[in-house]
Amino acid sequence: MALRVLWAASGEDAVVFNDEELQALVEERGNTIKALKLELMSRGFGSRFRLRLLQAEEHLEVGDDVVIVPPLVLKMVKLAFLPADRVRDEEFLDACQEGDLQEVERRLHQPQDPNTKHVIVESFTALYEAAQNGHVEVVRILLEAGASYDRATSFLLHGAASRGHLEVVRLLLEAGASSNTADARGYTLLHVAAEHGHLELVRLLLQAGASCKQATSQGALALHYAAQNGHLEVVRSLLQAGATCNHAAVGGWTSVHSAALSGHLEVVRLLVAFGAARDATTHDGTTPGTLAAQNRHQDVADFLNHAPAKRLKKEH
Helix, strand or coil: CCCEEEECCCEEEEEEEHHHHHHHHHHHHCHHHHHHHHHHHHCCCCCCEEEEEEECCCEEEEECCCEECCCCCEEECCCCCCCCCCHHHHHHHHHHHHHCCHHHHHHHCCCCCCEEECCCCCCHHHHHHHHHCCCHHHHHEEEEEEECCCCCCHHHHHHHHHHHHHHHHHHHHCCCCCCCCCCCCCCCCHHHHHCCHHHHHHHHHHHHHCCCCCCCCCCCHHHHHHHHCCCCHHHHHHHHHCCCCCCCCCCCCCHHHHHHHHHHHHHHHHHHCCCCCCCCCCCCCCCHHHHHHHCCHHHHHHHHHHCCCCCCCCCC
């Protein structure tokens, strides 16, 4: 055999590579001990940060950068995580928050539990700290180490989305998080991205399967939030993705009401062009034009009350 990995405790084979299998490993992952650990991790032996590979004779640890030279026999040990320690855990969380990749990796090798969380607020995990601050490489290495995105997933993802951390959200979606993740109010990632005007994030979520027709517990679509805040290109993307411009939230409010209330004339124009009813009424009979006039957005009121409607075809 070209490479044998034995369990250090029992001496039994953990995995054996013949010449062809070792060559395939080298071509796919590389020819170092780190590459071997990644392969072992993919086979279910646990995170590479917890694995220690030892020389079969001397029982000395072989470093991650050492090149594999066959024939080779190694012994493997899988370490338990360090026990909880408030000071050490807080230092690890601080490193994640600050994006100190080198320090995070050093501590993971100790091995620090990648799911370490704050003592008081359990939702503030290492992954949350890195994600909400946009530290892409720290998020990547935490996921590699086994950090769980299932812990308060909506809280974690919403924090990253609200700040527009596109690549962080992309990583979490690739790790298996749902693009339609919602909090207790039904507020999805798309609602968050649309509300804050993060156009590229909106596009990413739509491509990943996020529903532009999913409403909050108050019946609001992502379109309502984008319209209310005047995010014209976000509104356009949502409409082109099939968002319903005449959908009414609680109280009968449509996206045109939202845009008119805030005085966003170009958004109102676009919504009307896509077929939004300019004379839609809330449950108390208020039209978008009335809202605009009441809030001194006379240009919007004039458009809604007097300008002829023009309908645009949706782009595909």
